[in-house]
Amino acid sequence: MLSLIHLLLTKSYWRMFFRPHTWTNAFLNLRRFHKDRRARKQFWQFLYLVSIPLLVGAWIAFLLGRSSIILLPFLALAAWWQARREKNAAKSLSILPDSKPVPRVLTAEERAEIRKYLADLTLVYAVLLNRSGSEGYLKTKTVPEGVEVISRRIHLELLRNRGIWDRLSGTDREALMAADGHWEWGQINMSMLAGERVRLLRWVLRIDSFLPVIGQQLKVDHKAASSLIDAPESVYDGKELVSLESLERGQQAAAEYFYRCYAEGVVRGYYTTSSPEQAKWAEDICSQLGGRQHEDLLLDNRLVSEASEETLRWATELAHQRDRFLGWTASILNGDERPQEFPQFLPSRQTEEAAEAATAVSI
Numbered sequence: 001m002l003s004l005i006h007l008l009l010t011k012s013y014w015r016m017f018f019r020p021h022t023w024t025n026a027f028l029n030l031r032r033f034h035k036d037r038r039a040r041k042q043f044w045q046f047l048y049l050v051s052i053p054l055l056v057g058a059w060i061a062f063l064l065g066r067s068s069i070i071l072l073p074f075l076a077l078a079a080w081w082q083a084r085r086e087k088n089a090a091k092s093l094s095i096l097p098d099s100k101p102v103p104r105v106l107t108a109e110e111r112a113e114i115r116k117y118l119a120d121l122t123l124v125y126a127v128l129l130n131r132s133g134s135e136g137y138l139k140t141k142t143v144p145e146g147v148e149v150i151s152r153r154i155h156l157e158l159l160r161n162r163g164i165w166d167r168l169s170g171t172d173r174e175a176l177m178a179a180d181g182h183w184e185w186g187q188i189n190m191s192m193l194a195g196e197r198v199r200l201l202r203w204v205l206r207i208d209s210f211l212p213v214i215g216q217q218l219k220v221d222h223k224a225a226s227s228l229i230d231a232p233e234s235v236y237d238g239k240e241l242v243s244l245e246s247l248e249r250g251q252q253a254a255a256e257y258f259y260r261c262y263a264e265g266v267v268r269g270y271y272t273t274s275s276p277e278q279a280k281w282a283e284d285i286c287s288q289l290g291g292r293q294h295e296d297l298l299l300d301n302r303l304v305s306e307a308s309e310e311t312l313r314w315a316t317e318l319a320h321q322r323d324r325f326l327g328w329t330a331s332i333l334n335g336d337e338r339p340q341e342f343p344q345f346l347p348s349r350q351t352e353e354a355a356e357a358a359t360a361v362s363i
Helices: 002-008 011-018 020-031 037-065 069-091 108-140 151-161 170-177 185-192 194-204 222-230 244-268 276-289 309-333 349-362
Strands: none
Touching: 002 037, 011 020, 011 037, 020 037, 108 151, 108 170, 108 185, 108 194, 108 222, 108 309, 151 170, 151 222, 185 194, 194 222, 194 309, 244 276, 244 309
16 A cells, blocks of 8 residues: 555656546547457556555545544655655666666756757747648638738747747748748648657657657647647746657657558558568568457557558658657767757758659659
8 A cells, every 4th residue: 555655646647647648548448448458458557547546545534434544644654765765776776787888978058958959949840730730721721801811920930039940941941931821732741740740849858748659649739739839938948858768669669660550551552662571571560460459559449450541651651750750869869969950841842843753754
């Protein structure tokens, strides 16, 4: 019981308890409860998580009924002491050699500089995603009379006031300078991928404490970008950055999703391979995992082998984007790179024209 009391005294428990994803994932696991061992295990873990306050409350009520309330302060003190011992034990040095290279420790000035750069970059991607939503609306809807679209003006003022505008690539500046309603579908669709980078950077900057796997985040979250544009100071609040260990785990999970989705796409004929060995590898992966409810990766509530072409292609692209971006972010947090300018996001007109020409020739 002391361990449960200790758990209730931690911020991480309540953060997880009230996190919307915790409850959404529990609902998805309940839908797959009858056919997936993983879903059953995770759902029982969820029930245990939410029952802890009830268990502790019932135990306290039992003590009150037995006039043992005097023991509660001592039990709380014991729980605090146990937590302190565990924290000190975690800080103790191990005498075993570490097989991994020790990352360079950044100075406080370097961390502040890196966090400022990533915060600025978060606003850039938030603006691109927000503009893509506005442009998509103007492409498909009719603006009511008397309504003025001011997305472009708001975005330009934000980037200039924050000293970001002059650090953007010429191509991205040209796109953002275009009048409202003048983006092409290629620019709109490309900017939708900025949503994944907004999601990742919110996690890296610890605005969000949790990053679900690709299969649980297939939808573009426009609110995550618009909330930052409405309150840009929230991007710069705080000093924390995600740990390199967490980045590595996130990148590994993204790579796992990418290779699984890519292999499925190869077998279905969506992607071509460079060698017979690669095609054989894809066939082996699909034969091992395809249709296996307890083992195959999930895209929303469906197995990768059951996903539609549109969902599979989108998940493959998102996983590829996450894998590369987290690797790039790790190189920055590790001190290997000291970026100043922002990477170009949107393709130039010459690149788009060359891609269109190549597509026309292949058809």
